[in-house]
Amino acid sequence: MAQTNACLYVQRGIAVFFEYDTPKIVHIKSKSIGIFNRLVQLAIIGYIIGWVFIYKKGYQLEDVGVSGTTTKVKGVAYTKDPRVGNQKLWDSTDIVVPAEENNAFFVMTNMIITNDQSPSECAESPTVPGANCTEDKDCLPINKPFLLGHGVTTGVCNKTTKTCMVEAWCPIEHDKLPTRYPVLNATKTFTVLIKNHVYFPYYKKTRSNIVESTNASYLQGCNYDAANDPFCPVFRLGYIVDHAQQQMEKKQTYDDMAYEGGVVSIRISWDCNFDYDPLLCKPKYSFDRLDKGEDSLIAKGYNYRFSHNYFQNDVQKRQLIKAYGILFIITMDARAAAFNVIPTLQNIGSGLALLSIATIVCDVFVLYLHKKRKFFRSHKYEEVTNTDAFSIMEDDDEDM
């Protein structure tokens, strides 16, 4: 039985080898099928013209720009807060730390200041893991560092604080923000000048976000506003923070964010069409908050520590600052395009090839979905053999 089946397969295989398929044109005269065919062709042509050529500008060659960005923050704040000295004047030199960063700037908005620290011995903080003790032997070995603490053990337990004595920068920092408001909430009125230069290597053209028509007095007086002054490169920090939170469910005020810090991105987008005057190419700005803000339960906000070291009466001293603030990260995305023959021909070619899909779609409709599909199929597929051909030749001979 199995042998017979195998023989049948072999015979069929041999028969297929001696067959030839050729497409046949069946001219169907039907209003509904004709309209369907034209609609499919129209949809494909619409896609090629509308999407590929008009929307995606398939006739242009794209170049990606390289760019450099610098920033300068300006503003003055005056605080009356016992935490930072009763009266203190702050300008951007005090508040922007470090003074210069690559594609970013940090604005300090709140802080814990520990003044006059000097290297000596003091009791470790009770919140430091492993620093609690009841007797001296709990603080052995000597010179053991506390990873999350402030110094190294001296082998003595402080009976008052019940923590190990450490050799450290003393007094150690009291790591707790004392009030619910940020010291430097006035930074919301500070401004930042962003200078962004972009170069397109293929087109050898440079653009800058400081528009050609501006002058120094315009820069000193303008403030970016998406609706009223979209080309001013000077941004109020309060404006950036407000607009960065638009996509967030729980929006925070500038003061809320300034209290524990956060991360905001400033995105500069260039989309230049060099088929027109390059001077018409202007940047667009958008702002986003990158940290989770209120939604994050642990490790909220953004802070880091830095110190100012000095000598007083030949004693080495320092002021330690735990700075909370907003880190502004500048990202850039630059593209330029202009007419070029190669992408134009490529897109026309692939568009024409796409038109053949109309025939496939119509064939599927006519041969498998249409109510007269059996009739159309019988005309589309026809089997002929050599014997048929010979009989027709003989008939022709007789006629002659």
Ligand SMILES: Nc1ncnc2c1ncn2[C@@H]1O[C@H](COP(=O)(O)OP(=O)(O)OP(=O)(O)O)[C@@H](O)[C@H]1O
């Ligand atoms: N954050 C800012 N807000 C408003 N204007 C600014 C800001 N930063 C700079 N400017 C002004 O923009 C212009 C160009 O700034 P640029 O830094 O190139 O020049 P500058 O003369 O060195 O600036 P300055 O000495 O005032 O810091 C200057 O007139 C400057 O005062």
